[in-house]
Amino acid sequence: MKADYYLKRLKQKDIKPTANRILVLKTLLSLSCPAGLNDLEILIDTMDKSSIFRVLNVFLEHNLIHVIEDGNGIHKFEICSGEEHCSLSDMHAHFYCESCHQIFCFKNRPIPTIEFPEGFVTHSINYLVKGTCPKCKKNK
């Protein structure tokens, strides 16, 4: 049944379900934080990094995941929460701790939107706050 769920998510976005794609999806779903390519390579030791990379690209193109950039120019990938459509209201704020380099998701905090001039079409929004997390604040 869990397996069915993965298939469903992939089929929903018109992604042909291969073993590797299911594996990547499963791994992303198991995490509470966005994961980078490196993180995924460590978590999935049966797959080559380039294969993970290509699977992520397929996921991106089909709007199953989206990218956020952590504070260091590294791409982190995150499953779109809405099963149906990865909408703007889906996007939430992230907090990057400059001390421990961890990313925190604030799913309950939708990103406030801004009005742009005529002609600018918004696809996605990154709202990243950089600072110090409670843990690192204590240890100082």
Next chain:
Amino acid sequence: MKADYYLKRLKQKDIKPTANRILVLKTLLSLSCPAGLNDLEILIDTMDKSSIFRVLNVFLEHNLIHVIEDGNGIHKFEICSGEEHCSLSDMHAHFYCESCHQIFCFKNRPIPTIEFPEGFVTHSINYLVKGTCPKCKKNK
């Protein structure tokens, strides 16, 4: 007089003014968009890339500039607008065109802030909207 202005900006942030630093500052001030290391290297052909890199780092440490990440994990640097202090209210929204890869600054649009739980200390905020700019929208 203009030259004095550069010196003033550097001195304000306790940065020893060298010829190269003035050059980088001058270049950054001449641009309306955040510039990446590569852009700067092209614009400043008298300086080695590593020197520009190190100057930027000095500027960062002294809060003369801040980084924003464009949509592709590339660091773009931008002068803090306030001469006195690079505050949160200084930060503004950016728009990244996924088609022509250009970054647009919306200096008049301050970033709406979000409440984080107790203990999270905010240093800076990146608000990056990705989408299609008016020009690229037309050419499609």
Next chain:
DNA sequence: GTTTATGCAAATTCTTTGCAATACT
């Protein structure tokens, strides 16, 4: 049997560092 996906290796791109030479005070 044709198309699609995968793994390996290597190329690219961007960032960062070591070190010797230069400039500054």
Next chain:
DNA sequence: AGTATTGCAAAGAATTTGCATAAAC
């Protein structure tokens, strides 16, 4: 002289591509 800055070269880190093999339909 002594410290800080710079340029060159090369190392690192992350991403991306070419190509031959393997899997799927």
